[in-house]
Amino acid sequence: MPREKKIQPQETKRELPPEELLQDLGDLFKVFGDTTRIRIMYALYEGEMSVMAISELLGMTQPAISHQLKTLKAANLVAGRRQGKTIFYYLSDEHVKSIIAAGYEHLTEE
Amino acid sequence: MPREKKIQPQETKRELPPEELLQDLGDLFKVFGDTTRIRIMYALYEGEMSVMAISELLGMTQPAISHQLKTLKAANLVAGRRQGKTIFYYLSDEHVKSIIAAGYEHLTEE
């Protein structure tokens, strides 16, 4: 009589979330995985700023900032408001802060 | 009498966090910015697993998983426990779940 393989805890059947969610999560965190974009988000922590103001604060060229703002906007992390010739960007919701806070806690609490 | 430039809200002096923190945050989120690593972390949600078990669950080669586990371990997100010939990996703390949860909320709540 053939013996059943011993059942180990790690052999429990596992299911992963749907591929689309995994992809979306990866794409979202990829946006946070760049120092320039993190700097931009921190710059907007206390309120809106123009593209020029951001690029001066970060010491980077204006096109570099515009490219990154586009990425941040595509991820719904920032939004822009036009006033005359200039566009003021701001954090589009509180999720930015809570995601960064969650990461910060991992770095400090250990 | 020269007129002061109108003070706009965006002209407030801003300070960014120290460069090292920004770099550490970026590096941490970069680890989350890959579907394979997110899959691995989800696989370990319910408990430890061997490298082989993970690679079979994800349908990927063993070296691919080992490389990613190394990255996850370097970020203190997973840890390994040796038992005989096999090594069981597990989430090293609850931060993994809270970071992913924060990202998940951004994706769903809007």
Next chain:
DNA sequence: TGAACATATGAATAATCGTTCATATGAAGA
């Protein structure tokens, strides 16, 4: 309408990164 200004876009380049294949390490059992 035309000049001036703020921002956006596109192409190109350099650097980073994930996977694969081949192989090395290290533990267990005969």
Next chain:
DNA sequence: TCTTCATATGAACGATTATTCATATGTTCA
């Protein structure tokens, strides 16, 4: 100690990405 098995490591390749430079878009004001 030799073989086997699980995992780790290293080099190489392909793909993705951040920045730069040049230029386009679009708004304001004369």
